[in-house]
Amino acid sequence: MWYGRSPRLNITKPEFIREIFAKYEVFTKRPPGKKTPFGLVMREGEDWAKVRRIINPAYDMEKLKNMLPTMEKCCDKMIRKWEEMVATTGSAKVDVYSSLNALSGDVIAETSFGSSYEEAGKDTTTSLLTWAMVLLSEHQDWQSKAREEVLSRFGKDKTPDYSDINSLTIVNMIINETLRFYPPVSSLSRIIHTNTKLKQLTLLNGMEVNMPTIMVHRDQELWGDDANEFNPNRFSEGVVNATKVPGSFIPFGGGPRICIGKNFALIEAKLALTKILQHFSFELSPSYVHAPMCLAAMVPQFGAPLILYQV
Numbered sequence: 001m002w003y004g005r006s007p008r009l010n011i012t013k014p015e016f017i018r019e020i021f022a023k024y025e026v027f028t029k030r031p032p033g034k035k036t037p038f039g040l041v042m043r044e045g046e047d048w049a050k051v052r053r054i055i056n057p058a059y060d061m062e063k064l065k066n067m068l069p070t071m072e073k074c075c076d077k078m079i080r081k082w083e084e085m086v087a088t089t090g091s092a093k094v095d096v097y098s099s100l101n102a103l104s105g106d107v108i109a110e111t112s113f114g115s116s117y118e119e120a121g122k123d124t125t126t127s128l129l130t131w132a133m134v135l136l137s138e139h140q141d142w143q144s145k146a147r148e149e150v151l152s153r154f155g156k157d158k159t160p161d162y163s164d165i166n167s168l169t170i171v172n173m174i175i176n177e178t179l180r181f182y183p184p185v186s187s188l189s190r191i192i193h194t195n196t197k198l199k200q201l202t203l204l205n206g207m208e209v210n211m212p213t214i215m216v217h218r219d220q221e222l223w224g225d226d227a228n229e230f231n232p233n234r235f236s237e238g239v240v241n242a243t244k245v246p247g248s249f250i251p252f253g254g255g256p257r258i259c260i261g262k263n264f265a266l267i268e269a270k271l272a273l274t275k276i277l278q279h280f281s282f283e284l285s286p287s288y289v290h291a292p293m294c295l296a297a298m299v300p301q302f303g304a305p306l307i308l309y310q311v
């Protein structure tokens with residue numbers, strides 16, 4: 001047994017990461033600290049399995065479909081607020097990070113996912129939507145392509161339904177590339193409680209295994225020479241064909257402890273982005289400072305001031 005601070009090993013090879021995810025009983029999460037909200041995220045063993053079984057049905061597709069109208073209502077509230085700000089002069093400077101944070105909070109509260117263990121869902125979805133808007137501000141060509149897709153399918157006023165949302169291709173590619181480029185959960189950590197083997201490595205009781213998602217997502221050996229560029233095209237043939245090695249795209253983790261809110265988050269993100277593109281074009285404000293910072297999720301330290309224009 002190690003004493004003091006756990007020795008930490010960084011693992012970035014997808015084949016190792018897949019094994020760690022699969023052996024979730026050997027590679028467990030850290031035991032909850034005093035201030036950790038007591039929820040599914042930090043539970044372990046039988047206790048985790050029991051709670052996950054209980055809450056799994058709440059996240060099935062049929063239930064998510066029923067939540068769509070509530071998500072739409074919350075998005076409309078944000079869009080109306082932005083429209084009021086833009087109304088007088090046709091444009092306005094808005095810190096979209098705080099607006100999107102309020103939106104994600106509303107959605108979780110209104111869809112009754114608001115218990116303490118789902119707090120993680122708020123910060124991560126906010127992070128995804130904020131970086132998507134920042135990246136589309138920096139890559140106006142992709143912003144135009146996404147808006148063309150949305151307007152050609154739904155015009156300016158139709159609210160997309162569940163199958164509409166799933167049929168979007170450009171928007172979907174942009175969401176995936178945003179999750180690759182700025183993974184909201186930028187690294188994952190596990191503790192081992194018994195000497196164990198990980199392929200050819202021998203790991204000792206008490207060691208911490210760290211999986212820096214962001215490094216895996218930017219690895220040129222896995223993603224090609226343009227790994228450090230924003231290029232949604234890499235997802236044009238789906239996630240499986242976007243990389244050379246399976247398991248290189250892990251924004252939601254993997255194995256039995258994969259994010260339970262994945263589909264919930266993706267629906268919310270695609271719906272919100274669609275509505276935003278229907279109503280506004282946007283660019284970075286000169287006051288935007290690029291400073292990604294890891295709190296509960298990766299967020300822009302000084303917010304995301306963008307200039308919004310009416311479409």
Ligand code: HEM
Nearest residue numbers: 040041121124125128184185251252253257259260261265
């Ligand atoms: C873009 C949005 C999101 C991202 C990137 C994300 C990412 C993740 C990741 C990486 C994990 C696994 C952590 C680990 O293995 O250590 C996780 C777990 C989890 N997520 Fe998410 N998440 C998102 C949205 C949500 C939402 C919307 C909810 C709830 C409504 C949610 C609830 C949870 C819960 C409860 C767990 C723990 C699951 C378990 O341990 O069995 N997440 N999430």
